[in-house]
Amino acid sequence: xxxRAVVRPxxxxxxxxxxxxxxxxxxxxxxxxxxxxxxxxYERRGLLSEPTRSNGGHRLYxxxxxxxxxxxxxxxxxxxxxxxxxxxxxxxxxxxxxxDLRQRAIEKIAEVDAKIADLTAIRTTLSEVVDARCDSxxxxxxxxxxxxxxxxxxxxxxxxxxx
Amino acid sequence: xxxRAVVRPxxxxxxxxxxxxxxxxxxxxxxxxxxxxxxxxYERRGLLSEPTRSNGGHRLYxxxxxxxxxxxxxxxxxxxxxxxxxxxxxxxxxxxxxxDLRQRAIEKIAEVDAKIADLTAIRTTLSEVVDARCDSxxxxxxxxxxxxxxxxxxxxxxxxxxx
DNA sequence: TTGCATCCGGTACCTGGGTACAGGCTTACC
DNA sequence: GGTAAGCCTGTACCCAGGTACCGGATGCAA
Numbered sequence: 001x002x003x004r005a006v007v008r009p010x011x012x013x014x015x016x017x018x019x020x021x022x023x024x025x026x027x028x029x030x031x032x033x034x035x036x037x038x039x040x041x042y043e044r045r046g047l048l049s050e051p052t053r054s055n056g057g058h059r060l061y062x063x064x065x066x067x068x069x070x071x072x073x074x075x076x077x078x079x080x081x082x083x084x085x086x087x088x089x090x091x092x093x094x095x096x097x098x099x100d101l102r103q104r105a106i107e108k109i110a111e112v113d114a115k116i117a118d119l120t121a122i123r124t125t126l127s128e129v130v131d132a133r134c135d136s137x138x139x140x141x142x143x144x145x146x147x148x149x150x151x152x153x154x155x156x157x158x159x160x161x162x163x
Numbered sequence: 164x165x166x167r168a169v170v171r172p173x174x175x176x177x178x179x180x181x182x183x184x185x186x187x188x189x190x191x192x193x194x195x196x197x198x199x200x201x202x203x204x205y206e207r208r209g210l211l212s213e214p215t216r217s218n219g220g221h222r223l224y225x226x227x228x229x230x231x232x233x234x235x236x237x238x239x240x241x242x243x244x245x246x247x248x249x250x251x252x253x254x255x256x257x258x259x260x261x262x263d264l265r266q267r268a269i270e271k272i273a274e275v276d277a278k279i280a281d282l283t284a285i286r287t288t289l290s291e292v293v294d295a296r297c298d299s300x301x302x303x304x305x306x307x308x309x310x311x312x313x314x315x316x317x318x319x320x321x322x323x324x325x326x
Numbered sequence: 327t328t329g330c331a332t333c334c335g336g337t338a339c340c341t342g343g344g345t346a347c348a349g350g351c352t353t354a355c356c
Numbered sequence: 357g358g359t360a361a362g363c364c365t366g367t368a369c370c371c372a373g374g375t376a377c378c379g380g381a382t383g384c385a386a
Contacts, residue, residue: 024353026362036363037345045343056352058363077281082343105289112286116279118240123275126268187383189332199333200375208373219382221333245373 022052022060032069046086047072080108185215185223195232209249210235243271 029036039059042048048068051061068089075085088104192199202222205211211231214224231252238248251267 024363035345038343040365041344054352054363056363057365058352074281074285076343102293105293109286109289109293112282112289116282116286118237119275119279119282122237123272123279126272126275130265130268130272187332188334198375201373203335204374217333217382219333220335221382239373 021054022062023065025059025061028061028065028069031066032073034069034073042069042072042082045082047082047089184217185225186228188222188224191224191228191232194229195236197232197236205232205235205245208245210245210252 023031025036025039029039039048043050048061048065051059051065054060071089072082072085075088076082080088186194188199188202192202202211206213211224211228214222214228217223234252235245235248238251239245243251
C-alpha cells in the first residue's frame, strides 16, 4: 500500500482512539479536512469502502483513509467526477487491473491535455489583458485584440458532452 | 465589437428570420449548441442582456449572441462559474473598466496557473502509470510509485473554498 | 385563414456534490 | 454510574447549472 497517511498522535482526550482499532469518523474528517457527512456520502457512493465497526457500531477507519481522501480531493479539483474517481479506485483494486488502468490513464491523459491547452490559451489571453492592451471583454477597442479565446476549449469535451 | 459571429444563411423555411430583425431563440440555440431554456436561464442570470422583441413578444437576438455564448461556454469549461462569467462580461461593458478588468485578470491568472500546475502533475502521474510502472491506484506494487499525486492540488483553492 | 412550427412565461424537476437536522445510542473519562 | 462529546441512521435540504412541461400566443407560408 503506497498511500501512507501521516497519522498524527491524537491530541484531546476525546479524540484518542484505542490503539490499533482505527480512526473514528471525527478524526478522519478533521485530518482530511472534510465534513463527517461527506465521509458517509462517499461511503454510499462507493469511494470509501465500509470500514470496520466498534462493538457499538461506530466506524473505525484504517489510517490511510486520510490519504485516500486527499487523493479523492485532488482528483476532484482536477475535474474528475466522483463516479470517475470511484471507478478508478475500484479498478485499482482488482486482481489484474494493469491493462484496464493503463487504458483509463491513456484516456485521461487526453482529457488532461485538452484542459491544459484550454487553460494555457486563456492564460495567454489574460496576460495580454493585463498588459493593458484590452479595456473590455466584449467591446474592446484595442487593435489586435486577444480576447476571442472563444475559439478555444472545444477539445475538452470532444464527444460533445456538456461541460 | 470584436466578437464577430459567423451568421450562416438560414436553411429551412421555418428558420428564416426576417432581414435585420435578429436571430430567434431557436436559431441562436442551434447555432450555439445550447438548449433554448438555457438562453432564458442565462438571461435571468444576467449573462445575456434582454434582447429586443418582435411585436408579438418573441425574442430577437443580435447575431453576435452566438459568439458570446461560445465565450461563455469556453469560460465555463475552464472552471469559471456563471457568476464569474457574468461579472467579467459586465465589467467589460462599463465605461472605464480597465483597472478593474486588469485586477480580475491578475487574480484569474493565479487561479489558472494553479490549475495548470495541478493538471501537469496529474498528467505526469498518468504518464508514468501508462509506462506500466503501476498496476493499481491504491495497492501498487511498483518500487518508486508515482501515484501519490495526493500532495498536489492544494494550491488550486488557496482560500480553502471547496472545489 | 388555416395550420403547424416556434416561442412565450411560469413552474417544476433533474444531476452532482454535499450539508443539516432529529432522535437516539456509544465512548470515555470521573 | 454519571455525563458530555461524539457517533449512529434516516431524511430533508442546499447550491449550481440546467431541462422539461404546460397552456396559450405568434409567425409565416400556402
